[in-house]
Amino acid sequence: MERIPVLKISDFLIVTIQVALDDESALKLQEDILEEIAKTKAKGLLIDITAVDIVDSFMGRMIRDIARMARLMGPPTIVVGMQPAVAITLVELGLKMTGVSCALNLEKGLLMLKEMVEAKEREERTLEAEETEGYEASA
Amino acid sequence: MRQVLEEVAVRNNTDIVTARNSVRTYAKQMGFGLVDQSRIATAVSELARNIVVYAKSGKVEIAKLNEGPKKGIEVVCEDNGPGIPDIEQAMSEGFTTGGSLGMGMPGTKKLVDEMNVWSEAGKGTRVTIRKFLK
Numbered sequence: 024m025e026r027i028p029v030l031k032i033s034d035f036l037i038v039t040i041q042v043a044l045d046d047e048s049a050l051k052l053q054e055d056i057l058e059e060i061a062k063t064k065a066k067g068l069l070i071d072i073t074a075v076d077i078v079d080s081f082m083g084r085m086i087r088d089i090a091r092m093a094r095l096m097g098p099p100t101i102v103v104g105m106q107p108a109v110a111i112t113l114v115e116l117g118l119k120m121t122g123v124s125c126a127l128n129l130e131k132g133l134l135m136l137k138e139m140v141e142a143k144e145r146e147e148r149t150l151e152a153e154e155t156e157g158y159e160a161s162a
Numbered sequence: 163m164r165q166v167l168e169e170v171a172v173r174n175n176t177d178i179v180t181a182r183n184s185v186r187t188y189a190k191q192m193g194f195g196l197v198d199q200s201r202i203a204t205a206v207s208e209l210a211r212n213i214v215v216y217a218k219s220g221k222v223e224i225a226k227l228n229e230g231p232k233k234g235i236e237v238v239c240e241d242n243g244p245g246i247p248d249i250e251q252a253m254s255e256g257f258t259t260g261g262s263l264g265m266g267m268p269g270t271k272k273l274v275d276e277m278n279v280w281s282e283a284g285k286g287t288r289v290t291i292r293k294f295l296k
Contacts, residue, residue, distance in 0.1 A: 043183060045175040046211070077182055077200060079207035080265050108200035116204065116269035117255065 027052045029059045034066040035136060036098075041074045049085045056089055060096050066143075067136040068093045071129055073104030083118040090123045099139040100124065103132035163228045164236065172210050172239075173219040181222040182207040188224055189235055193295055201273040202235060202293050208266040209239040209289050215260045217243020217287065227292065234275070234294035241288075246281040253279070 025048040030037045036059055044052065060068065070086065072078070078086070090100035103126045105113075113120070124139070126132035167188055170181040186203040194202065206222060213220035220241025227234045246252045253271065258264035271277045276292040 043179045045179045047175050077186070077203045077207060079182075079204045079211070080263055080269060081207075081211060084263055106196075106200075108197040111197050112200045112204045112273065115201070115272050116208075117265050117272065118263070118269070 024048050024051065027055070029055050031059070031063045031065060034140065035133070036060060036063065036065040036068045037071065038069070039071040039074070043075075043077065044082065046081055049082060053085060053089050053092070057092055057096065060093055060098055065098055066140045067098050068100040069129070069132050069136055070100065070102045071104050071132075072102060072109075073106070073128070075109065076106060078105075078109045078113055080116060080118055083113055083116075083120065087118075087120050087123050094122070099136065099143065101126050101132045101136045101139075103127070103129050165226045165228070167224045167226055170222045170224070171219070172213045172222055172241075174214060178207055178210040178214060181210045185222070185224055185235070185237055188226070189293075192226065192233075192235060194235070194293070198293060202237070202291075205270040205273040205291055206237055206239070208270045209237075209291070212260075212266055212287075212289075213239060213241045213243070215262070217241035220286075227294075232294050234292055236290065236292045239289045239291075240286065242286040245283040245285055245287055246279070247283060249279050249281055 025042050025044060027038060027040055038056060056068065086102060093100045101124050105125060126135050168184055170184055171177065172181055182203040185206045186199050189199045189202045210222055220239065223238040225236045227236050251257050252267050255268045256264040270291065274291040274293050278290045281287040
């Protein structure tokens with residue numbers, strides 16, 4: 024079974040898939056990522072699939088599910104580097120990647136992720152401020 | 163003329179990867195472009211997974227086709243599993259008995275030029291896909 028490293032760089036978790044993943048390894052990766060999110064309190068997740076040349080319905084669903092699960096825990100996810108042939112195949116296959124944010128490459132993905140995290144933090148601060156105001160008003 | 167290039171036994175998840183990588187390599191050798199390589203390999207990945215999920219074991223046979231102007235690759239995915247009770251239903255999007263998304267069979271059809279499904283209850287399933295060089 025292949026084990027894919029989940030790296031933490033500043034506030035982000037970065038996962039680079041560089042080998043052909045069998046189903047079992049893909050499921051293991053899903054678990055590893057979610058555990059790392061909880062452990063490291065990462066603010067964002069980036070999955071780099073530049074080196075992946077085959078994404079079938081199982082792998083596609085796996086990537087989509089990781090993004091959705093991570094979102095439920097908090098951090099937004101960006102998938103970067105999908106090859107043209109993979110994108111064509113996925114669309115023809117009929118797999119919907121609804122709810123998954125993508126970027127062309129690692130650089131653009133990191134920028135996008137930073138913006139998403141900042142937007143989320145702004146929103147959280149506004150909510151906190153509103154709550155505090157609410158307490159003051161009722162006091 | 164049909165020339166068998168390789169036969170891959172499919173029994174587990176790792177064999178799915180072996181089968182699709184093998185098909186990809188042959189498709190590349192035959193002169194298929196990157197997108198077609200991806201289409202064929204993905205189709206085989208879907209069918210090989212069906213073997214593992216529904217029949218536990220089976221085989222993937224990769225062959226080269228050279229019939230006049232029609233040159234291409236043929237892949238036969240065969241098992242001795244329970245068979246498909248209703249092929250029409252299996253070919254419709256969203257239908258599954260295996261807890262998947264139900265897009266393997268209908269999706270595979272869209273990725274290849276020809277797809278034939280033979281199945282008999284209790285005997286097994288044989289799916290033949292073909293992709294021709296344009």
